[in-house]
Amino acid sequence: MSSSDQDDAPDGGEDSPLFRRRGPSSADIAEIPVSQSFIKAASNVGFSLFVLAVLVVTVVAVTYQPPDPWLQSSAAITTSLSRVLPNSTYLVPDDSLLPTGEDFNSSSVPAPARADEPDEAPVVPASAAANATACDPDAPLNCSDPRVLAAVKAFNAKAFFRRSIVFLSYEAPVPGPKPGVCDVAWRFRNRKERSWRRYRDYRRFILAPGEGCALEITKVGKFRSGINAARRPQRKGPKSPRVKAPVVDAEINDTIPVVGSEAEFKRGKYLYYMRGGDHCKSMNQFIWSFLCGLGEAKFLNRTFVMDLNVCLSGAHTPDGKDVDGKDFRYYFDFEHLKESASVVEEGDFLKDWKRWDKKKGPGRITVRKVPSYKTTPMQLKRDKSNIIWRQFNGQEPENYWYRVCEGRAAKVIQRPWYAIWKSKRLMNIVTEIAGRLDWDYDGLHVVRGWKAQYKKNYPNLDADTSPDALAAKVPTLIKPWRHLYIATNEPFYNYFDKLRSHFHVHLLDDYKELWSSNSEWYNETMALSGGKPVPFDAYMRVIVDTEVFYRAKTQVETFNNLTRDCKDGINTCNL
Known part of the structure; x- marks a missing residue:
């Protein structure tokens, strides 16, 4: 083959494809600018740091176990529920409201997605509806x-835009x-309520013709003023026109589950x-202990046998x-509890x-049979018995339920705070009061008592x-003549x-009819008590009072705003 033929060969010339596929020569490498080399090296280092950071975050996320979310911080846990006297009696004062799962950001179980309930109800412009049909x-x-x-x-979307109300569906x-x-x-x-419970409102609207075929609302009634839209319960037997059926919340289902x-x-x-x-004991200690048992049942993958009978501490009764x-369902949402955890009622069990x-x-x-709390949940993990029966027959404080979750067990038992919500019957009263104030009011929390x-x-x-001190201080914190x-x-x-003389003042006793003998709450609690009247006790007052305060636009607290005391x-x- 001649030299000219070799020059024309496919793999012999610098311009041939095979030559271009080969790696760069040392001369080419020398020609690469230093800045490009530096950028390439920096990008490699940055990518390595990114991968390392992702790995660290992943390990932390897998191994981290958050504490029980009492008041949303571990410091608050230390200074409240986990702070005990030498005889394990709680220091938590009974005049404070017990936070429940719906009050926490961190451990509440989110609501399941529901196709029939959008987070925001779509608002159809009135003009669009007018164009859809001919009008006279x-x-x-x-x-x-x-x-x-x-x-x-359209009216509700505008009127309640800044009032924390989310409209789910219309009738x-x-x-x-x-x-x-x-x-x-x-x-x-x-x-402002972190649970996904729904409430009903029904109002009276006066309408008049507007521009074109649109309708305008000229007047709106107050909360639950549209009584023709309120659903009445179906009564069995002959109808009596002289008996007015009370309005009840048909969505509450706290019947007791039974074994089939x-x-x-x-x-x-x-x-x-x-x-x-x-x-x-105090309601705080009761729930702290109850959630310990519920948490152990979850850890052991067992159904918790619970007693619906609650003893109300003298701290919440007039005579002390x-x-x-008392029925557990007076204070807490049993429907949500049985949907969130496996429970059966003690009597039927x-x-x-x-x-x-x-x-x-x-x-x-x-x-x-487990006679002592010193037998840990970890020791019972592999037990195959149908029933694990913890017996608390010792003297106080050895017979407190929450002792089961102390020591090494505290690292493995997570209290299911998400399972405990406040009673929807009480929350309906809260909604009624806030609704009557049109969700546009300020709140003042004044702690006195002992x-x-x-x-x-x-x-x-x-x-x-x-x-005198309140009259001088509060007007500097809240705009005049607000509700x-x-x-x-x-x-x-x-x-x-x-x-x-400065505000439109509202107190809980201004709404006594909401728990009077003619109220929805009264009739519903009578059904739970077997026909016996249920008093609206001091702990119920604390729940309603504080929850209405939490829904206020501006909130003035006693220990944050009014007094120098801790x-x-x-x-x-600083604790």
């Missing part, structure tokens, strides 16, 4: 006209008492806590005496146990919350009269 301006108003609902949606408008008036009902939730059959009962695995020393026989247990033979129900008299730990509280809701444990109704006494402000 002189024709009488028909509440079933789509323009009515479109006008109501068909119904005629009011006279022409031009329609009653409309809808479901909503409040952004003997086979189902024997297949189940149960954790049964016998009543201990927590009974008749403990009151036994013991009946089924006695009925289906065979003392001898293959059908016997196996039981593991703290104001305990000068050793609270030397300034009494003077800083006196009528002001005062949440307080001060028993004298006229104590805040000096504030009435919430838990002298030298505790």
Whole structure:
């Protein structure tokens, strides 16, 4: 082959494709600018640091175990519930509201996605609805006209834009008492309530023709004024026109779950806590202990046997005496609890146990009795018995339920705070009060009671919350003539009269009809108590009072804004 042929060969020339596929020569490398080399090296180092950071974050996320979210911080846990006396009696004062799962950001279980309930109800412009159908301006108003609902949606979207209300769904408008008036009902939730419960409102709207075919709302009634849109419960038997059926919340379902059959009962695995020393203690200690048992049941993958009977501490009764026989459902949402955790009611459980247990033979129900809290949940993890029966027969504080979750067990038992919500019956009263104030009010929390008299730990509280001090301080914090809701444990109704010259003052006792003998709450609690009247006790007042305060636009707290004293006494402000 000639030299010219070699030059023309496919792999011989510098311009050939094979030559271009080869790596760069040393001359080419020398020609690469230093800046490009530096950029390439820096990008490699940056990518390596990024990968390392992702790895560290992943390891931390997998291994980190958050503490129980009491008041949303571990420091608050140390200074409240986990702070005990040498005899394990709580220091937490009974005049403070017990936070529940719906009050926490970190451990609350989010609401499941529901296709039928959008987070924001779509608002249809009134003009769009008007263009959809032909209209006659002189024709009488028909509440079933789509323009009515479109006008109501547009009005609500504008009126409640800054009031933390999320509209979920609307019901068909119904005629009011006279022409031009329609009653409309809808479901909503409040952004300040972290649970995903729904509430109902129904209002009366007066409408008039607007521009073109649109309708304009000229007047709107107050909260739940549209009584024609309120659903009445279906009564069985002959109708009596003289009896007015009370409006009830048809969405509450706190019936007691039952075991269906003997086979189902024997297949189940149960954790049964016998009543201990927590009974008749403060509500804070009761729930702290109850969640310990519920957390152990979850850890052991068992159904928790719970007693719906609650003993109300004398701290919440007029005469200071403990009151036994209260129903758990008066204070907490049992429907949500049984949806969030596996529970059975103690009374039915013991009946089924006695009925289906065979003392001898293959059908016997196996039981593991645990006499002391010192037997840890980890030691019971592999137990195959049908029933693990924890017995708390010792003396206080050895017989407190929460002792099970102390020590090494505290690292493995996570209290299911998300399972405990406040009673929807009480929250309906909260919604009623806030609704009557049109969700546009400010709040003042005035703590007095025994703290104001305990000068050793609270030397300034009494003077800083006196009528004269409040009249001088509060107007500097809240705009004049606003609706002001005062949440307080001060028993004298006229104590805040000096504030009435500056604000429209509202107190819980202004709404006594919401728990009177004609109220929805009264009828619903009567059904739980077997027909016996249920008193609206002091702990119920604390729940309602504080929850209404939490929904205020501006919130003035006693220990943050009104007094120099610390919430838990002298030298505790920084804890």
